[in-house]
Amino acid sequence: MSQMPAHTLESHLEELQPQLTVWRRDFHRHAESGWVEFRTASIVAEELDRLGYQVTLGRDVVDEAARMGVPDADTLTREEARARTQGAIERWLPQLSGGFTGVVGVLDTGRPGPTIGYRIDLDALDLEESNEQTHRPAQEGFGSQNAGMMHACGHDGHTTIGLGLARLFKALEADLSGRIKLIFQPAEEGVRGARSMVDAGVLDDVDVFIATHIGMDIPCGEVVCAQDGYLATTKLDVRYTGVPAHAGGRPEEGRNALLAAAQAAVGLHAIPRHSGGASRINVGVLNAGSGRNVVPASASMKIETRGENTTINEEMRRRAIEVIEGAAQMHGVSVEYSLAGEADTCTASPALVDYIQRRIEGLPGIDVVTPSISEPSGSEDATCMMRRVQERGGLATYMIFGTELAAGHHHQCFDFNEAVLPLAVRTLALLAFDMDSL
Ligand SMILES: O=C(O)C[C@H](NC(=O)Cc1c[nH]c2ccccc12)C(=O)O
Numbered sequence: 109m110s111q112m113p114a115h116t117l118e119s120h121l122e123e124l125q126p127q128l129t130v131w132r133r134d135f136h137r138h139a140e141s142g143w144v145e146f147r148t149a150s151i152v153a154e155e156l157d158r159l160g161y162q163v164t165l166g167r168d169v170v171d172e173a174a175r176m177g178v179p180d181a182d183t184l185t186r187e188e189a190r191a192r193t194q195g196a197i198e199r200w201l202p203q204l205s206g207g208f209t210g211v212v213g214v215l216d217t218g219r220p221g222p223t224i225g226y227r228i229d230l231d232a233l234d235l236e237e238s239n240e241q242t243h244r245p246a247q248e249g250f251g252s253q254n255a256g257m258m259h260a261c262g263h264d265g266h267t268t269i270g271l272g273l274a275r276l277f278k279a280l281e282a283d284l285s286g287r288i289k290l291i292f293q294p295a296e297e298g299v300r301g302a303r304s305m306v307d308a309g310v311l312d313d314v315d316v317f318i319a320t321h322i323g324m325d326i327p328c329g330e331v332v333c334a335q336d337g338y339l340a341t342t343k344l345d346v347r348y349t350g351v352p353a354h355a356g357g358r359p360e361e362g363r364n365a366l367l368a369a370a371q372a373a374v375g376l377h378a379i380p381r382h383s384g385g386a387s388r389i390n391v392g393v394l395n396a397g398s399g400r401n402v403v404p405a406s407a408s409m410k411i412e413t414r415g416e417n418t419t420i421n422e423e424m425r426r427r428a429i430e431v432i433e434g435a436a437q438m439h440g441v442s443v444e445y446s447l448a449g450e451a452d453t454c455t456a457s458p459a460l461v462d463y464i465q466r467r468i469e470g471l472p473g474i475d476v477v478t479p480s481i482s483e484p485s486g487s488e489d490a491t492c493m494m495r496r497v498q499e500r501g502g503l504a505t506y507m508i509f510g511t512e513l514a515a516g517h518h519h520q521c522f523d524f525n526e527a528v529l530p531l532a533v534r535t536l537a538l539l540a541f542d543m544d545s546l
Contacts (some may be wrong), residue, residue, distance in 0.1 A: 118472075120279045121534055127275075128268050128529040133250040135264035138194050139232035139257040142295030143178050143207035146191035148230050148267060150200040152292050155271050156213035159278045161290070163213055166203030170210040170294070171307035177300040177343065177448040178207050190254070209294040210305050214287055215277055221286020224540050225314035225497070227490050228270035229296035232259045238520040245523055260522035261297065262322040262511075265529060269320070272533035277540070288540060289314060291493075298343055299451035302489035306496045316460065316543060317497040317504040319490035320532065323517060326510030328525045329475035331535065333464040334456030335506045336480050339386060339414040340421035341487040343449035346372070346432055350441035352398075352405040362403025363440045366396035369407035372435035376411060379427045385416030386484035387424050410448065416484055417453055454491035456480065456505035457498060463546050464505065467539055473531040481508070486517075503546065509535070 138147050149165065156163045179187070184207045192201070209230065237243070237251050237258040245251040252258045259265075270290055277288050291310060295301030311317065326332065348369050353362030373391045381387045389412070396407035413428050415421030429445070436443035465479050494504035511528035515521035 117276065117280060117534065117537065120276055121530055124272055124275055124533070125530050128272050128533070129526055131268040131271055132264050132526060132529060135267050136245055136259045137250045137253055139252040139254050139259045139264070140187070140191070141234050141257045142231040142297055142300055143175070143209060144184065144187035144191070145209040145230040145294050146188050146201060146204050147194050147196040149204050149209040149211050149292065149294070150191070150197040152211045152230070152267065152271065153200045154197045156211070156274055156290070159274055161213035161215050161274065163211065165200065165211040166208040169212045169305055169308050169310050170208045171304045174304040174307040175207070175300065176303065176450065177295065177298050194253070210301065211292040212310055213274060213290040215281065216287045217281060217284045219285035222315035222543055223287040223289055223313050224543065225289040225291055225311065225317045226270065226273060226536060227291045227293055227317070227319040227493055228266045229263045229293050230267055231263055231295050231297055231301070232257045233261060233297055233518060235260050235518065235520055240521070243521045243523065244514065258520065260519060261517045262524055263296070265322050265524060266320065267292065268529055269532045269536065272529065273537055276533060276537045280537070284540065296489055299341055299449040299487055299489035302492050303450070306492050311493050311496040312500070314497050315502045316546070317494055317502060318536065318539065319488070319493065319506045320509060320536065321506070322509045322511050322528050322532065323513050323524055324485070324508045324510065325513070326508065328511040328528050328531065329473055330478060330510040331468060331474055331476070332478045332481050332508035333505060334461045334480035335485065335508050336455050336482040337485040338451070338453055338488045338491055338506070339388065339416060339484055339486065340418045340452045341412055341414040341450065342421060342425045342447070343410070343412045344428070344445050345448045346409040346411060346443065346445045348407040348436060348441045348443050350403070350405045350439065353403040355401045355403050359403060363405070364403050365407040365439070365441050366404035368435045368439040368441045368443070369394055369396050369409055371438060372432050373409065375431040375435060376428055379424065379431065382415065382420045382423060385420050387416070387420050388414035389424060389428065414487060451487050451489040452491050452495065454494040454504070456494070457503035459546060460503035460505050463543070464507070464539060467542060468535050471535055471538065474535065
């Protein structure tokens with residue numbers, strides 16, 4: 109990788125900056141949950157294609173069998189139609205249809221050098237955004253137009269950073285060598301999409317891999333070179349089926365699915381925490397019953413286990429399944445459960461962390477460079493992409509770009525300081541220009 113004049117980058121970035129805000133607010137306003145990011149993915153594909161990147165998408169980058177937590181066919185069809193009405197770019201939709209909303213753009217300089225992969229997650233959360241006028245997106249007219257979907261974790265910012273990188277790398281291509289691979293991943297929330305891109309082979313030619321997240325309760329100007337504290341996690345969908353009966357006339361003929369689920373919910377949260385390290389369990393959703401005077405014949409739950417390492421998470425999952433099955437037996441109902449998402453832990457590559465720390469010290473806008481954070485945090489399926497690259501002898505890390513938040517991640521009033529966008533684009537771009545020293 110050769111050096112490029114810093115003023116060249118800065119002049120391109122200055123020109124790009126207004127566009128970053130436009131992109132972020134457009135993606136925020138058209139928030140799309142996992143596997144239905146049709147409009148977002150089509151805009152990404154169009155921009156990459158316009159810039160001259162090699163664009164692959166859909167089933168070419170998403171392995172169908174490895175997808176997890178995919179919405180039902182009616183939802184996919186409805187959301188694709190919604191995306192069309194909101195300006196999705198038609199020519200890309202056939203390949204994205206059915207919930208194959210991954211997009212990969214490759215810039216091949218033709219000169220010897222590493223392939224550097226950047227992971228960008230596209231999806232919004234299943235959450236209703238605040239419409240309070242104290243919430244800036246609502247006040248300034250870019251609140252989500254899609255009921256029950258909100259960018260409340262910063263992935264609208266991530267997608268913007270990815271497109272900003274695409275433009276900047278194209279503008280600076282003459283000073284680059286090797287290949288840049290921008291990996292736009294669906295369905296990070298619920299850890300559902302990364303595995304399908306790994307199984308599609310997307311990471312098999314990546315030498316250096318960088319995933320990123322903004323926010324995480326640190327201020328704009330602080331950059332973490334490696335977030336190592338991600339928890340291994342398993343997500344399960346559970347369904348109990350009982351026997352309906354007249355609650356007043358023949359209660360003894362019923363088999364109560366609601367009680368089975370309630371028993372399971374309490375039993376799950378009673379599973380002891382693990383002495384070997386951090387462990388978590390959560391029953392996030394419980395729906396049951398059909399009428400006040402009917403013995404409930406159906407109940408469904410969305411649950412998750414987490415652990416500081418694979419062993420702890422596996423033990424939490426094993427105990428959870430014991431409880432789920434035991435509750436069914438207690439109430440004489442049947443139970444089915446399915447895997448709805450899964451991710452492991454991962455540790456960043458020390459050589460890459462050292463390189464990043466040296467390279468970004470003193471860059472414009474960066475006040476604090478933290479080498480790594482290892483406190484148990486949430487979970488991330490980028491870890492399976494990191495592992496794939498490392499298994500092949502490559503280097504991987506997960507960077508955090510701090511930024512002030514109006515409310516915490518996954519909160520209906522979430523918003524962030526958009527100054528992080530150009531800072532992240534500059535920092536991530538510069539990392540690609542001096543990797544020979546790695
Ligand atoms: O398990 C999931 O659904 C992934 C999801 N991931 C994130 O929210 C990203 C994330 C990981 N760690 C943190 C810490 C704070 C905010 C966001 C995150 C989570 O942990 O619930």
